[in-house]
Amino acid sequence: MTVWHKLRPYGMVAPAIIIFSLFFIYPIFYMIYLSFYDWNFISPTKTFVGIQNFVDLLSEPEFMQVLSNTTVYTVLTVTLTTALSLLLALWLNRGNFFYGIVQGAIFSPHIISLVSISLLWSWLMDPEYGLLNWVIGLFGFGKLQWLSHPSTSLVSLVIVAVWKGIGYNTLVFIAGLQSIPADIYEAASLDRSRPWTTFTKLILPMLSPTIFFLVIINMIGSFQVFETIAIMTQGGPVNSTNTLVYYIYEYGFRFFKIGYASAAGVILLVIVGILTIIYFKLLSNRVHYR
Amino acid sequence: MARILLKGISKTFKDETVIQDLNLEIKDGSFTVLVGPSGCGKSTTLRMVAGLEKQSGGEIWIDDTCVNDTPPGMRDVAMVFQNYALYPTMTVRGNIEFGLKNRGVPRNERDKLVKDISEIVGLAPFLDKKPQSLSGGQRQRVALARAMVKKPKVFILDEPLSNLDAKLRNQMRTELIQLHKRLGTTFVYVTHDQVEAMSMGDEIVVMNKGAIQQADSPMKLYQDPANLFTAQFIGTPAMNIIDMQGMKGLNIRSDRPVGFIGFRPEQGLLNPDRPVEGLVLKGDILTRESLGAENIYQIRSDAGTFFVKTFLRPLEPADAVTVAVPHDQLYYFGPDGGRIYGAGMQERALIAGGAIV
Ligand SMILES: Nc1ncnc2c1ncn2[C@@H]1O[C@H](COP(=O)(O)OP(=O)(O)OP(=O)(O)O)[C@@H](O)[C@H]1O
Ligand SMILES: [Mg+2]
Numbered sequence: 001m002t003v004w005h006k007l008r009p010y011g012m013v014a015p016a017i018i019i020f021s022l023f024f025i026y027p028i029f030y031m032i033y034l035s036f037y038d039w040n041f042i043s044p045t046k047t048f049v050g051i052q053n054f055v056d057l058l059s060e061p062e063f064m065q066v067l068s069n070t071t072v073y074t075v076l077t078v079t080l081t082t083a084l085s086l087l088l089a090l091w092l093n094r095g096n097f098f099y100g101i102v103q104g105a106i107f108s109p110h111i112i113s114l115v116s117i118s119l120l121w122s123w124l125m126d127p128e129y130g131l132l133n134w135v136i137g138l139f140g141f142g143k144l145q146w147l148s149h150p151s152t153s154l155v156s157l158v159i160v161a162v163w164k165g166i167g168y169n170t171l172v173f174i175a176g177l178q179s180i181p182a183d184i185y186e187a188a189s190l191d192r193s194r195p196w197t198t199f200t201k202l203i204l205p206m207l208s209p210t211i212f213f214l215v216i217i218n219m220i221g222s223f224q225v226f227e228t229i230a231i232m233t234q235g236g237p238v239n240s241t242n243t244l245v246y247y248i249y250e251y252g253f254r255f256f257k258i259g260y261a262s263a264a265g266v267i268l269l270v271i272v273g274i275l276t277i278i279y280f281k282l283l284s285n286r287v288h289y290r
Numbered sequence: 291m292a293r294i295l296l297k298g299i300s301k302t303f304k305d306e307t308v309i310q311d312l313n314l315e316i317k318d319g320s321f322t323v324l325v326g327p328s329g330c331g332k333s334t335t336l337r338m339v340a341g342l343e344k345q346s347g348g349e350i351w352i353d354d355t356c357v358n359d360t361p362p363g364m365r366d367v368a369m370v371f372q373n374y375a376l377y378p379t380m381t382v383r384g385n386i387e388f389g390l391k392n393r394g395v396p397r398n399e400r401d402k403l404v405k406d407i408s409e410i411v412g413l414a415p416f417l418d419k420k421p422q423s424l425s426g427g428q429r430q431r432v433a434l435a436r437a438m439v440k441k442p443k444v445f446i447l448d449e450p451l452s453n454l455d456a457k458l459r460n461q462m463r464t465e466l467i468q469l470h471k472r473l474g475t476t477f478v479y480v481t482h483d484q485v486e487a488m489s490m491g492d493e494i495v496v497m498n499k500g501a502i503q504q505a506d507s508p509m510k511l512y513q514d515p516a517n518l519f520t521a522q523f524i525g526t527p528a529m530n531i532i533d534m535q536g537m538k539g540l541n542i543r544s545d546r547p548v549g550f551i552g553f554r555p556e557q558g559l560l561n562p563d564r565p566v567e568g569l570v571l572k573g574d575i576l577t578r579e580s581l582g583a584e585n586i587y588q589i590r591s592d593a594g595t596f597f598v599k600t601f602l603r604p605l606e607p608a609d610a611v612t613v614a615v616p617h618d619q620l621y622y623f624g625p626d627g628g629r630i631y632g633a634g635m636q637e638r639a640l641i642a643g644g645a646i647v
Contacts, residue, residue, distance in 0.1 A: 183375035186342045191389035191440075192363030201388070205379035 028269065035262035042256070053263035062239060063247065063264070069154060070243040074222040076158045081165045081218055082211065088166065089173030090199075103174075107167035114164070118231035121160045122147070147233055150240035157241055160228055165221075169214050176210035177203070209283075216279040220272055244268050292353045292366070292443035292476050293318040294339060299348035301334055301500075308334055309500040312348070316493070321470045321477045323491030325484055326523070331500040332480045333448055339478065340367045340446050352443065363392075368437035369446040373453070374429045376421040382408075382432050383417040389440045407439045410469075427458045438473070445477045451486070463490055484524050488512070496520045518550060518627035527555050527586060529621070530596035537593060542622070544633035549625030557619035558598040560587065560606055566614035569635065571596075574609050589613060 035053055037046040057063050088106065092099050109117065124131045125146035133143045146156045180203065188198045204211075226245040229235060235242030235250065242250075244264065252261030294316040301309040309331045316322045324332045337343040339350060341362035350357050357365050377385050383404055390400045408414045411431040421429055430450060437445060447466075451459045467490055470477050481487055487494050488508045496503040496511065496519070503523075504516040515521035521529040529552045534540070542548050551569070559566055573591030585605055587598045591613075598613055600606075622633040 181373065181375065183371045183373060184377065186362070187369070187371065187375040187377070187436075188388075189342070189362045190340065190367065190369055191436075192392040193388070194392070197392060202377055202379065208379075 031262045031265045031269075034259055035266045037259045037262075039258045040256045041252075041258050046259075049259065053259050054266075056260065057263050057267070062242075065239055066242045066244055066247045069239075069241060070223060070225075073154055073158060073161075073225060073243060074219055076155070077161045077165070077222045078215055078218045080158065080162045081169050082214055084162065085166045085169035085214075086173050086207075086211070088170045089177055090203075092170065093174055093177045103171070106170055109164045110167045114227040115231060117160065117164055118228045121156075121163075121228075122232050125156055147241075148237060150238050153233055153237060153241045157225070157228055157232065160232075161222065161225065165218060169218070172210060172214055173207070176207050180206050212279075212283065216275060219275055223268065223272060223275075244271075293351075294444060294476065294478070295349075295351035296335075296339070297349040297351065299335070299338065299345050299350065301331070301338065301343070302346045307500070309345075312500070312502060314495060314502060314505060316476060316478060319474050319476055320493045321467070321479065321491050322493040322495060323479045323481060323487040324495045324497060325481055325487035325491075326497035326503075328482055330497045332482070332497055335497070336369075336446050336448055336478060336480050339444070340369050341365050342369075366443040367446055368440050368442035368444070369448065370430075370433045370437050370450045372449040374421070374433040376429060376432055376436070378421060381418050381420055382413060382424070382435075385421065385432055386435050386439050389436065393440075403439050407435045410438070411435045426454055427462065430454065430462060434469075438469075442475065445473075445475055447477065447479045449480055449482070452481075452483075459486075466490065485526065488524065496523055498523075515621070516629050518552070518623045518629075521552050521621060521623070521629075525554060527597040527599070529554055530558070531623075532593045532596070540635065542633060542635055544622060544630055546624055546630050546633075548622050548630060548633060549627070550623040552621040552623065553615045553619050555586065555597040555599040556601070558596070558613045558615050560598050560600055560603075560613055561608075561611050562614045566616055568614055568616040569620060571613045571615075573611060573613065575606065575611055578605055580605055587611075 034046075036048060036050060038049045038053075039046040088102075092102055123129075127133060127143055127145050127148055130146070132146065136144065145152055147153050184202060184206075185198065188202055193201070224245050225243055226249065229241055229243060229246045230249070233241040235246050245268065248261045248264045248268065251257045251264065294314075296312055296314040296316075299309060299312040299314075300307065312335065324335060326332055334343060338345045339352075341357065341360060345358075352365060352367070377388065380388065386404050386407060387395075387400050390403060395403070404417070405414070408417055411434055413428065413431050413435060416424060416428060416432075421432060424432065430453075433450070450466075451462050454462060463486065466477075466479075479490060481490075488511075491508060493505065494508055494511050495505040498519050504511060504520045506514075506516075511520060511524050515524065515529070518531065522531060532551045534548055534550060540551075553569070558571075571589075571591045571593055573589040573593075573596075575587050576590050576595065577588040579586040579588075583602060585600050585603065587600075587606065589596055589598060589611065596613075617635060620635070622630040624630055
C-alpha cells in the first residue's frame with residue numbers, strides 16, 4: 001500500500017518522461033556525441049575528430065553568413081511582428097465594429113499549415129505573374145524580384161513570417177490588454193493623462209510580461225525557421241536565405257556530413273539555451289508581474 | 291469647493307434606461323452620500339459627474355460652468371474607486387504625483403505636495419513601495435492621497451470602504467469625516483450601506499431604480515421619510531410596515547386611501563405597564579436578539595411579522611406579548627408608497643390583529 005503510494009506519482013509521469021527522454025533528451029545527447037565524430041550516416045565506423053567539426057564550421061564563411069542571415073531574419077521578424085501586432089491589438093481592443101471580422105481574418109494564417117503558406121506566397125511573390133508585383137504595378141512601381149534576388153529574398157521571407165505570426169501575437173496582446181482593468185484608464189483620464197502618456201507610462205509597463213513572452217517565443221521560433229526556406233528558396237539565391245536549421249538539414253541529410261551538421265546543431269542549441277536563460281532570468285527580475 | 295447641479299439627467303445603456311429625469315443639487319462643501327440598493331444607478335450618477343460616462347440627456351453644472359462637454363481631467367473632480375485603481379507599475383510616490391506631472395507641476399513643488407499629503411494619510415514610510423505590497427487599508431490611503439494631492443473642487447468616492455474589514459472600515463469612516471472637515475471640499479460619496487450613509491453624510495440622497503426617493507439630512511430622513519422605500523431603507527431593523535389590506539376594524543381618518551402603516555421598532559412598547567393611546571398589536575415572540583444595551587424581538591402577529599427594539603430593559607421571557615405604538619409614532623402611506631401627512635386613527639377604537647384593548 002505505502003509502496004504503491006510512493007510509486008504512483010512516478011508511474012503517472014513515466015509515459016511522459018519516457019517519450020520526452022526518447023525523443024528529446026536522447027537525441028540531444030546523441031547529437032552532442034556525434035558532433036565530435038566524422039560520419040556519413042551509412043558507414044559502420046565513426047571517426048573521432050575532436051573539435052575539428054567546430055573549427056571547420058567557425059572558419060567557414062558560408063556558415064558565418066548563415067549565422068548572420070539567421071540573426072537578421074530573427075531580429076526583423078521579431079521586431080516587426082511584435083510592433084505590428086501591438087498596434088493592431090491596440091486598435092482592435094477598442095471593441096469597434098471590425099473587431100470580430102479582423103480578429104478572425106488575422107488569426108487564420110496561424111492555423112494554416114506552413115507548407116500551404118509557403119506555396120501560396122511563392123505564387124504571390126512570383127516576379128512575372130505574382131499578385132504582389134501586379135498590385136505595386138498599379139501604383140506605378142517597377143517589378144520587384146522578391147525571392148529571386150539576394151537583396152530582397154531574406155526580407156521576403158520575413159514578410160511571410162510576420163504575416164503568419166501576427167494573428168497569434170495580436171490575440172495574445174489583446175488578452176494582455178483586456179487584463180488591464182478599465183478603471184485604470186479612468187483614473188488616468190482623471191489625472192489628465194494624455195493618450196501617449198497613458199500608453200508609455202501605464203499600458204506598456206503593464207504589458208511588459210506579454211511583450212517579453214512574445215519576443216522570446218518569437219525569437220526561439222525564428223531561430224528555427226525551416227519550412228518556408230525549404231519550400232520557397234532552398235537557402236538561395238547565393239546563400240542569401242540560408243539559415244541555421246536549413247543548413248543543418250542540408251549538411252545532415254543531403255550531404256550526409258552528420259558530424260558537421262551535429263556541430264551546427266550544438267551551436268543552435270547553445271543559442272536557444274542562452275535565450276531561454278535570459279528569458280527566465282529577466283522574467284524574475286525586470287518584468288512587472290502582479 | 292463647488293456646488294454640483296444635475297438638471298434632468300437621464301442615462302440609457304443601449305436600450306436599457308438606467309436613470310431618468312434626475313434632478314439634484316449637491317451643496318457646496320457638503321458631504322453628500324448617495325445610497326440605495328445595488329444596481330440603482332449610484333455609480334452611474336457619480337461617473338457622469340466625473341465625466342467618465344456621458345449622460346444621455348440633461349445638464350451637469352459644477353459651480354457656474356456646464357461641464358457637459360468638459361473631459362474628465364478638466365472638471366477638477368477627483369475620484370476614489372472601489373478597487374482603488376492604483377497604477378500597479380508605479381510606486382506609491384509615482385501614483386500620487388502622476389496627476390501633478392500631467393499638469394506640469396515643477397519637481398520641487400511636486401515633492402513638497404507629495405510629502406505633505408503622505409504625512410496626512412500616514413504613507414510616508416511607503417512612498418517607494420509598489421501598491422501590490424501594501425495592505426488594503428494602505429492602498430485605500432494611496433487612492434485618497436492621489437485624489438487629494440490635486441486639490442480638486444469635488445471629491446467623488448465610489449464605495450471606497452467596501453473592500454476593508456469591519457474594524458478598518460470604521461476607522462477609515464472617521465478619518466474621511468475628519469478629512470472632509472479639514473478640506474472643506476464637496477464630497478460625493480456612494481455606498482449601499484445605509485449605516486455608513488447615516489454616520490457619514492450631512493446630506494443623504496436615497497435612490498431606487500434610477501430615481502431619487504428623498505434627499506435630506508440624516509435625521510430628517512429617519513424621522514420624516516417621504517415614502518415607503520426610504521422608510522424601509524433607512525434604519526436597522528427597518529421600519530415595520532403593516533399592509534392595510536389584511537387589517538380589519540381600524541378606523542382611520544384620512545383624506546386619501548391608506549395602503550400601509552409603519553412604525554419604527556424602537557417606538558413599539560413591549561408589554562406597556564400603563565395604557566397607551568395608539569395602535570396595539572398582540573403577538574408571539576419568534577426570536578430574541580440581545581445586543582447588551584438593546585434587545586431586538588421578532589414578533590409574529592395577525593398583522594404580520596415585525597420587530598421591536600427595547601433599550602436598557604431586561605430580556606422579555608414571555609412568549610405572548612402586547613405591543614403598543616403611540617399615535618404620534620405611526621406613519622401612514624398611500625397604496626403607491628407615498629407618505630400621507632395628517633392622517634390619524636380614531637381615538638379608542640384600537641382594534642388590531644383581532645384584539646380589542
Ligand atoms: N456599461 C454598462 N452597460 C450596460 N449597463 C450598465 C453599464 N453600467 C451600468 N449598467 C446598468 O446600470 C444599472 C445601474 O448600475 P450602477 O453601477 O450605477 O449601480 P450601483 O447603484 O452603483 O450599484 P452597486 O451598489 O452594485 O455598485 C445596473 O442595472 C447596471 O446593470
Ligand atoms: Mg456601484
